[in-house]
Amino acid sequence: MNALKDHLLLEATTTCRAWIIARKDGKVYGFTDHDKAIELEGVQCLASSGLLAGTLETGTGLSVDNSEFIGALSHEVVRPDDIRLGKWDEAIVRVYILSWADQQESEIVFCGHIGEISSQDGKFFAELRSQSQLLNRVKGRLYEARCDAVLGDQRCTMKLEEHFSAAGKILEILGRSKVIVSLDRDEKDGYFSSGKLALVDNETTSFIGEIKNDRRKQWIRTLSFWKPVEADLDVGDQIRAYAGCDKSFSMCINRFDNAKNYRGFPTIPGEDWLMKRPSN
Known part of the structure; x- marks a missing residue:
């Protein structure tokens, strides 16, 4: 940070922004708003993406930081089909401020992941969410009558391809x-x-x-x-x-014969139980 701080104190600076994005499939891409490509941490940051950054909102404590960046769709890098298939969802993003004349003068100003991403009229729009956003996610299971497994996953165990x-x-x-x-x-x-x-x-x-x-x-x-x-x-x-499943215990038994792997609590009292009263 000291090197970048000293650079920013100069009368004339050579700063730009760069983004390094690591997708869940292991592929890593780099972008920059400079007019030439820049190599940063071993990643070639492309300048041909037309990437533009929105306002970066930050706060103290556990408040959620967020930002947005907009770029031109590129057949080689960001394709509409990849966005539709979710290949960019939850990708890890690091945003840098650096000197394009000396990449050693750099600092990470944001670290998080891609939230919602969409494409329209030859552009893609990506929302950035900070790491504190993960604290808002619900952890653990909910006690409810219906099954909370995904049909065909490891908890459900049903082999859909073969039988359903x-x-x-x-x-x-x-x-x-x-x-x-x-x-x-x-x-x-x-x-x-x-x-x-x-x-x-x-x-x-x-x-x-x-x-x-x-x-x-x-x-x-x-x-x-x-x-x-x-x-x-x-x-x-x-x-x-x-085949579909409505997550009910009756369908789990009658359609899939999979009661032993049912991930709900069918005997849990419902809301109508609160209204019951002793009968004469």
């Missing part, structure tokens, strides 16, 4: 939120409600949306989604639909 999914193809596209498909399993109406739909390409499966409603008509099913699908869909695309 169906392969098929898209027959018709009714906008971004609804498709008509044919599947190789003739399940009951609503079987895939609260489930997921995935595209299958050369045995590679990529989830594209969560299913809100599943309406069956023989082998033809109409699937609607909770929110518009970002992926580009075409008639004839190969898909796989996964």
Whole structure:
């Protein structure tokens, strides 16, 4: 800090900002608002991103610091598809002030992670959240009647791919939120409600949306989604639909026969228990 402090006391300075971002998949990227690329801590910080920084708000104590940065979408670095797939979510970010003439004169002014990130009109917008934001997250479990496991995860143990999914193809596209498909399993109406739909390409499966409603008509099913699908869909695309679960104990028993791994408390008293009174 002393080197940067001495530099800032000069009549003419050569300062700029730099961002080093480490994604959860292990990839590390660097950006700078200088007009030339800068190498900082072994990372090449690109100047071609058009990155702009918002106001950095900081406070004392445990208050949450935050900021925002805006940049141009780059096919090589920040792509819209990667944003939609969540590859930049929760990425670790370090923000620096430094001298572009001497990278040794640098100081970290912010350390945190990316919160919400979106893209629009050729730009991406990323919210930065400080490390104190992690203190606001709920830790531990909640006691409730419904299951708090994710269907198919290690706590649930169900093997969806083998026993509770169906392969098929898209027959018709009714906008971004609804498709008509044919599947190789003739399940009951609503079987895939609260489930997921995935595209299958050369045995590679990529989830594209969560299913809100599943309406069956023989082998033809109409699937609607909770929110518009970002992926580009075409008639004839190969898909796989996964069964849904409403987290109730009855569905865990009747559909999945998985009562021993139910992660809820079905016998816990509900709100109506408070209204009960002795009968004559």
